Amino acid sequence: MIYEGKAKVIFEGPEPGTIVQYFKDDATAFNNQKKGTITGKGVLNNRISEYLMNRLNQMGVPTHFIRRLNMREQLVREVEIIPIEVVIRNIAAGSISKRFGIEEGTALPRSIVEYYFKNDQLNDPMVSEEHITAFGWATIQELDEIVALSLRVNDYLSGLFLGIGIKLVDFKLEFGRLWHENGDMQIVLADEISPDNCRLWDAKTNEKLDKDRFRRDMGNVEGAYQEVARRLGILPESGPADVQGTDTVQ
Template sequence: MPQREKLYEGKAKILYSTENPDILLTVYKDDATAFNAQKRGQIPGKGEINCQITAALFEWLASEGIPTHYLDCPQPNQMRVKAVSIVPLEVVVRNIAAGSLCRQTGLPEGKVLSSPLVDYYYKSDELGDPLLTRKRIFLLNIITPDKLEEIESMALKINEKLSYFFTQCDITLVDFKLEFGIDSQQNILLADEISPDTCRLWDNKQTDSTARIMDKDRFRKDLGQVEFAYQQVQQRVLTQLNK
């Protein structure tokens, strides 16, 4: 394998160059972080699990008309992707009140929202990834109004498709984070990942509010069985896609 240049290392992934400037290599790590990296640890096998879940879901979403940066997986924990300029926004789509929405609004956890809520957070570790209004997004020149409309429309379409898909897996998609990139032709592409790291997932086969958690909340809240929960999500996603 030729020597690759490390372009970026984040909390969960490392990005490398390849011999093709239009293609990058993402290596998924087993590292786990929470609360803006104030809590750190490792989840054995997480990198491979998240890579495989993301690849499967990105392939499926592409077949459903959602453009993504995904190309292929040369190794179980590696993903080749199209080079894009990442929009510095975390786009969070919420179907049910949980997490920060409950803390910031007083809504009870588990309250089903009348319609999906789209929140935007500024990707800035220094600032603590603050919640942004649309006018603040434009004030900071993060993205143009028409591109933001395209991103929100795509996020809601992804939510509709993923919510139905996860229902077929006996999982409720409570909320999830998306990231988007812009390619050299100025197209908006779904980027980053979709995994238990970035989604809040509840097991429909469980009625207990703790036992039903199948995502990184198990790590955040020290609930144990984190690796098992991730494995269950992977198994159900792949089983559903192979039907």
């Protein structure tokens, strides 16, 4: 084991330059102040993230994803994580509604990109491009690449989700530096894309199909995650229970 986070455990991979992500059922909110368990969440997030990362790879968006190993694990490329969370907002919800007094559900004039410094002890403070470049978290060129990739991901995922009756309200992305053997560096999409880090609303009813159901004690969190997987056509036939994988590596 290399590292255990709030939603995943990271293990050494079977080959140099790879790591294994294990998806947990643990759920946290409000920077770890609220904790709980969502049965089967890890299985569903593993499947959903695999599906979305593969689709983005096919669209030419570089990611760290290689393949899913079993129900809870996936093999990814080892990258140097850039300590910035990129949040793309299409519809007002959560903190932007509180900060600016905008009613939740209000369509924003255009997609808004925000940056947050990845630091749990500081509660992931919002930062500007000036902070990012001044403190050396990323260069201007890297930030330009990150923004361009983020907007491409937003355009693609917004259309994909709308096609299955879901609004992509907002979501969080993380990026990393992938170093190639020849010394070249490439910015790639890392972490995961799932209802844990996306706000997903039913297009007709605005029913929440994401982790806000846990944050706000709305109940039926498992059902919401399962509904997203069902609409994507990837709900595991055996349900979100554990099945012994044949390729478990740790």
